[in-house]
Amino acid sequence: MARIDALPSIEIIRGLKGILDFYVWKGLPCVRAWPRWRPTRQSDASKAAALTFGAIVKAYALLANLALLAYREDALDQPRTARDITVTGVYGNLHEASMSDFLDALIIIRDAVVALTDLLHALDSINTDEIVVNVDQSVLPPLAATTTNQATAITALQKIDDLQDALESKALDRLLVRGMDQLFTYSGPLQVRVRVTANDTSEDLNGGGPDPGDLWILTNMNLMDFTNNTTSRALIYKYDDPDDYNVKGAPTTTKQVGLHWTGLAFLEPGDIIRGFMDGVTIGDAIQFDILGHIMTLET
Numbered sequence: 657m658a659r660i661d662a663l664p665s666i667e668i669i670r671g672l673k674g675i676l677d678f679y680v681w682k683g684l685p686c687v688r689a690w691p692r693w694r695p696t697r698q699s700d701a702s703k704a705a706a707l708t709f710g711a712i713v714k715a716y717a718l719l720a721n722l723a724l725l726a727y728r729e730d731a732l733d734q735p736r737t738a739r740d741i742t743v744t745g746v747y748g749n750l751h752e753a754s755m756s757d758f759l760d761a762l763i764i765i766r767d768a769v770v771a772l773t774d775l776l777h778a779l780d781s782i783n784t785d786e787i788v789v790n791v792d793q794s795v796l797p798p799l800a801a802t803t804t805n806q807a808t809a810i811t812a813l814q815k816i817d818d819l820q821d822a823l824e825s826k827a828l829d830r831l832l833v834r835g836m837d838q839l840f841t842y843s844g845p846l847q848v849r850v851r852v853t854a855n856d857t858s859e860d861l862n863g864g865g866p867d868p869g870d871l872w873i874l875t876n877m878n879l880m881d882f883t884n885n886t887t888s889r890a891l892i893y894k895y896d897d898p899d900d901y902n903v904k905g906a907p908t909t910t911k912q913v914g915l916h917w918t919g920l921a922f923l924e925p926g927d928i929i930r931g932f933m934d935g936v937t938i939g940d941a942i943q944f945d946i947l948g949h950i951m952t953l954e955t
Contacts, residue, residue: 657688712746713739720764846872846948850931854940861944863929869953872923876947879931880914883942887935889915894928909935 663669663685669678677690698706716739719727727738736744850861861879866872877891886909915931923929931944 657686660685660687709743712743715765716742718765718768720768723764840871840951840953843870843950843952846874846946846950848944848946850944852942854933854936854938854942856938857934857936859933859936859942861931861933861942863931863944863946865928866923866925866950868925870925871951871953872927872929873949873951874921874923874929874946875918875949876945877917877929877931878914878945879933879943881911881933881936881940881942883911883940884937885909885911885935886933888933890932891915891917892930892932893921893923894930 663678663680672678674690676687678685678687680686719742724738727741730741731738848863850863852859852861874893879889879891881889888909890903892903929946933942936942
């Protein structure tokens with residue numbers, strides 16, 4: 657270090673950075689060689705002592721609760737902390753620490769170290785870093801996720817997954833469900849016309865019935881003789897039971913005035929619908945018209 661009359665300009669100070677160090681000490685400008693750190697060589701004994709001290713300090717975090725409580729009680733009325741007393745006690749300079757408390761702490765530490773050592777040996781014996789335990793009694797409730805319950809849940813999830821695949825395969829964003837044969841789709845108009853030339857004085861015009869899987873919704877029926885008057889006319893639809901039938905429309909016998917019925921009736925497969933005429937003149941042109949809707953049962 658050397659005293660100088662005045663500090664040089666800032667440009668000179670910056671230019672000599674790393675070589676000379678300019679500073680002010682007690683109001684006096686000074687200069688010295690740029691300080692360099694020269695680590696001192698640590699002896700083997702010093703290194704060993706440092707390692708021991710470090711291990712003791714780290715061991716404080718492993719103390720049992722009873723030992724920590726004893727050290728903290730001893731530290732209440734003195735400037736040293738519980739950690740300071742622990743380190744001092746390990747080195748043999750207890751001073752204010754209670755010898756009985758310290759002996760209890762040493763016993764607890766010894767037992768804890770033995771337990772930890774046994775645990776480490778057990779882990780090493782099975783070459784794993786996991787602890788394998790035997791469960792004497794399960795803490796799960798009786799209806800918890802047992803193997804059977806898990807298998808049931810997996811089956812239910814698989815059904816949901818299959819249902820999702822089915823919906824995606826049909827590109828639907830809604831789920832279509834059906835009742836007990838209650839869901840029908842419109843198939844087309846029901847338009848049946850039966851026109852014949854009378855071969856007898858009584859004519860039975862059969863309009864047929866729904867095919868398997870279909871449903872007929874009747875809305876209009878018309879029965880007409882284009883040539884002569886008749887004695888009677890009737891519109892009939894019959895169920896499976898031959899004795900169970902319904903007559904629709906009042907008798908109309910005037911020529912070319914059709915016996916007409918408008919309403920709503922349903923026919924299932926096996927049912928038939930027909931028009932009946934009595935008192936017909938042979939050779940008359942007669943006609944039976946049926947109108948409505950054909951519905952198809954969803955499958």
